[in-house]
Amino acid sequence: MPDDLTRHVDAETALAGAPPGHKDELRLWLRLLTCTTLIEAEIRRRLRREFDTTLPRFDLLAQLERAPGGLTLGEVSRRMMVSNGNVTGLAARLEEEGLIERRVSPTDRRAQTLRLTARGRREFARQSRVHEDWIAELLTGLAPAERAALHALLGRAKASVRAGLEGEEA
């Protein structure tokens, strides 16, 4: 008879019916979270120091940069994976700073389209050039093959998570 693995598991876990050994997944998640947090904190710090701006502001500008026709607040909210109310405030601040402008949609009076102003486009170009270098710099410790492998595995992880999200199986 091979090892009796159940002897190493406490009764409570065994009774729960769930397969034990979930510590692995937990460790993976914690490491994923640590990596992201480290990079994100560093990028935030540099954005603040170099450009006196924040990551959400930068992200919103990035969304608009990629959508020359502009985006509604709702589209921005979906792409940034944040709430609608969040975008309302963010857009208000950016508009106040003259980086974006809002226009009521001609076809739908409920919706407003956000666009970069000339100044916003200029400012974002300035920021994004440097931002891209920062990211590359932080990830230079990985060989190209490692980056490719990591990208692929994260793609698998993303698919797994999406499959497990509630309210998506219907």
Add this chain to the structure above:
Amino acid sequence: MPDDLTRHVDAETALAGAPPGHKDELRLWLRLLTCTTLIEAEIRRRLRREFDTTLPRFDLLAQLERAPGGLTLGEVSRRMMVSNGNVTGLAARLEEEGLIERRVSPTDRRAQTLRLTARGRREFARQSRVHEDWIAELLTGLAPAERAALHALLGRAKASVRAGLEGEEA
């Protein structure tokens, strides 16, 4: 109706048509961020729904659970990778809820040690059991070998990022 974040399109997908070029590292970073954000948002949502709590609260309890002797606010702040002021407020709320207690350190009157109360220990046990299952559930789409490979690559990424952090080259 509340915002339904699960329906949101992630930033990376929205970027699929972005101008090509030299953006491997950027794509990798965006995918990493997307994965983390997806999991984190789902965990936050479930914590709120099932336990009427938040991720930072849960994380702080988790830190204390792992440190039976208690931790000072500063140690908690370092382990959670958040600011001191953040922990001050978080601890105040948890203490108010009776889940943790604070005690002035006998050896250093500046420092305060945080500990779980009996109730805090019970509550965290209840939450963490389920939390662990959630994580495992979200990552079941990955084969064990994939999880191991991802864990290793993230370890490499973490090392790369740490090497690139400012003020750490000395």
Add this chain to the structure above:
DNA sequence: CACGAATGCTTGAAGCCTAAAATATCCGAC
């Protein structure tokens, strides 16, 4: 012992973020 630097924590101002409720508009079925 004294004093300046370092450490532990708190406070305050500002911004980020969510969920839920409220408002306005659109659209389709009758």
Add this chain to the structure above:
DNA sequence: GTCGGATATTTTAGGCTTCAAGCATTCGTG
């Protein structure tokens, strides 16, 4: 046309988060 459900946005209340400034205490060094 009009009514009801869906959609786009804003508002509100509350929590999270940071940075910077400030207070209290400790430590190292002269």
